[in-house]
Amino acid sequence: MQKPTVRAFFDENTATWSYVIWSETDTQKRCAIIDSVLNFDLPSCTSSTRSADIIIDFIKEKQLAVEWILETHIHADHLTAAHYLKEQLGGKIAISKHILTIIATWVPIFQTQDDTSLDGSQFDHLFDNDEKFTVGDMQAQILHTPGHTPADTTYVIGNAVFVGDTIFLPDVGSGRCDFPGGSAEHSYDSSRRLFALPDDYRVYVGHDYPPEYRRGPQCMCTIGEQKQLNVRLHLGIGKEEFVQQRQREDTGKSVPQLLLPSIQANLRNGQFGQAVGGTQFVKLPVNKL
Numbered sequence: 001m002q003k004p005t006v007r008a009f010f011d012e013n014t015a016t017w018s019y020v021i022w023s024e025t026d027t028q029k030r031c032a033i034i035d036s037v038l039n040f041d042l043p044s045c046t047s048s049t050r051s052a053d054i055i056i057d058f059i060k061e062k063q064l065a066v067e068w069i070l071e072t073h074i075h076a077d078h079l080t081a082a083h084y085l086k087e088q089l090g091g092k093i094a095i096s097k098h099i100l101t102i103i104a105t106w107v108p109i110f111q112t113q114d115d116t117s118l119d120g121s122q123f124d125h126l127f128d129n130d131e132k133f134t135v136g137d138m139q140a141q142i143l144h145t146p147g148h149t150p151a152d153t154t155y156v157i158g159n160a161v162f163v164g165d166t167i168f169l170p171d172v173g174s175g176r177c178d179f180p181g182g183s184a185e186h187s188y189d190s191s192r193r194l195f196a197l198p199d200d201y202r203v204y205v206g207h208d209y210p211p212e213y214r215r216g217p218q219c220m221c222t223i224g225e226q227k228q229l230n231v232r233l234h235l236g237i238g239k240e241e242f243v244q245q246r247q248r249e250d251t252g253k254s255v256p257q258l259l260l261p262s263i264q265a266n267l268r269n270g271q272f273g274q275a276v277g278g279t280q281f282v283k284l285p286v287n288k289l
């Protein structure tokens, strides 16, 4: 089994892990970037490319060629830098075909039909369920792993598994399932799809929220460790027990601070709405009294 080299980058503000993956045997040094971050300060509505520029510097230093810019899902807690990275480095932006469900859910809420394509054409490629592809000389495959959102995708690249928010490190558990179209039942089923992979495959998570006893964020464990140790989803936990616990935890949970700008921009690969007089805008829909 091919063992990709993985470099992880942690964004402190949003507790997000981004990854660059490549094969040491690929003469063309092709790589994939997974789940990048565009920095966004909410009170001042100021964006910056500080986190993405660290990745760009790394890729240039290593002389890697970007083949893919992959998204595990439409993030609700941070903005993606996919569009900026493509502008700077090239590569194809790709996400699950189930993104169409997310677009259909959120664009009417934001009323952003004028500047957000409804057919997914803003992405270079929409992956089918279980689609196979390559990253450089490595075999890769999609696993549709819904639950956190209906469009969550896991990327299996060689023996490395990029799960997004499908599952977190064993002492953290799993992602919330209370966004529109989310499902604790599907989340449990998705974990069992992951657990069908070999025990020694490496699981790379989309976020880490380390408990106090840990010295800081970590990004990786194995499938075997998840099966034995995940506090919410280990093999001894049945579906009903998980669903009840997940729903209890999600009840009344506050929405992520960056929910509205994140989803809105991420449906355009991290771009803001059409500029008016040189200024871009984020829409904030308000409930009717």
Ligand SMILES: [Fe+2]
Pocket: 073, 074, 075, 076, 077, 148, 165, 175
């Ligand atoms: Fe997420």
